[in-house]
Amino acid sequence: MKAWDRIRNPSKLTRVRWLIVYCTDVILIFPLVGYYGFYLNWQQGTPPLAVLAGVAVLLAFNVLSTRPFRVAVQGGRRPTAVLAVSGVLALVLLTVFAQIWAIPTWVALLAPFVRKRVTLVVALASIAVANLFVWWIGGWIISLLMLVQAVLTAICLAVVWANLALWRLTTEAHEGEEALARLAVSEERLRFARDLNDLLGQSLTDVAQRTERAERALATDREAAAAEMFEVRDLARRSLREVRAVVQNYRAIDLDEVLASVRAVLEAADVRCTVRADTGELPPETRTLLATVVREGVTNVLKHSRAERCTITIEDGVLEMSNDGVSGPAGEHAPNGLAGLAQRIRAAGGTLEAEPTADGRYRLRAAVPA
Incomplete structure (x- = not known):
């Protein structure tokens, strides 16, 4: 088969x-x-x-x-x-x-x-x-x-x-296109790793030093040890907020760049891609969510279908992606990988749907308040 x-x-x-x-x-x-x-x-x-x-x-x-x-x-x-x-x-x-x-x-x-x-x-x-x-x-x-x-x-x-x-x-x-795609992914991973190393390196060092001081003070001065541990707690919380901020900035990807990137990736994978997107008036939060949906949708197209054509449209905060890669019953195309993304969109007041259509296509629809 x-x-x-x-x-x-x-x-x-x-x-x-x-x-x-x-x-x-x-x-x-x-x-x-x-x-x-x-x-x-x-x-x-x-x-x-x-x-x-x-x-x-x-x-x-x-x-x-x-x-x-x-x-x-x-x-x-x-x-x-x-x-x-x-x-x-x-x-x-x-x-x-x-x-x-x-x-x-x-x-x-x-x-x-x-x-x-x-x-x-x-x-x-x-x-x-x-x-x-x-x-x-x-x-x-x-x-x-x-x-x-x-x-x-x-x-x-x-x-x-x-x-x-x-x-x-x-x-x-063909090999050059694949190498460029792998290089782009590797560079992005290295950038994110450097950001995390710069952020957590000093914070974890401070936590280790304060914990050692608290351990030494524990035998002679419990109040000083407790104060040190409170400092460690505050330092850990501050580091956690900084990590979340870095991750949020990492996720705040540019929608137009993602659309251009996924189109190139699909074309390289022999999938004809048509993009019609009106993104000029969308707020940053909406753009980030839609960009994440686009990336996840394209990943599903490449991994779970034999699509030849894919259409991506964005209008008034509503994203629709459809492809002709459906070749079996609807149950075989359940969007399991989109479950976590659907929760994020619902938390923002939007909806996400993914299902085969009557004309033999597969449609992913995400509506986010604009």
Whole structure:
């Protein structure tokens, strides 16, 4: 079922890989011209069994020729057996059935797995072998054949090398986006850790020192020890208020920045995101709550759905997020992760709802007094 979901809703990177592979297949089917050649041979009186044998060899070569480039794109090991068998079939097609179309394709199949200099040497050698064979059987069109095979070989190699370069650039760009996202999260965590360290370091040191003084005074002067402990209590309460203030400031995130960030994250995850938000008149408390809802909603979209489209609208303090990632009964999409957030919104006088809709979408709605 998961495999079918990946086929039905492929990622953006998978779609690009499919496009590159299929475009390369269009070039690698040059040997299909050979079927027409076998048809002409049959029309000219070649025995049907010989024609069928040639068609079978060509068909086997066509099937094998679709494999190596897919392995190269997926980063797999060189398919030595496939390359060897397809090379033998290409030689059989040339020497037995006088079909030159398979040779340029086989050279292109080899190109992703060897150096370019080796590929060029093999290409020149294949052109020479093919033309020497035609000359040996008495062909007078050797110059024309050399030109045709050289052009076909050049086209096949150019397409394979260009598509491989395009795939490498695509994967590097995708990995760069993921690295930037991880870096942003790490930097935010480090900033928050530094703030807490600066805040709590001195406070906890003072608490430890006053506690030691109270412990030493406990045996000789209970009143002094009690006074020290009162100081420790007040210091702990003050530190708690400061920590809560830091956390509140940390949570006071900018709504517009969050909207821009989650849109980029969704687009990077192959989810088309449309944002229509009127946030100019919202007070800071409302903006913070809605920003938190947006982040939680996007997390649910990425973790618990196979959405392709997501819409985010904000108007008069009402946030609505909907996506098309619902694929099962309503009970499978219960918003458990939103329970704590719903309590915060209710405490502020608002409401939060999350449920599948009749049109097969999932909607998250948060209304906060503006």
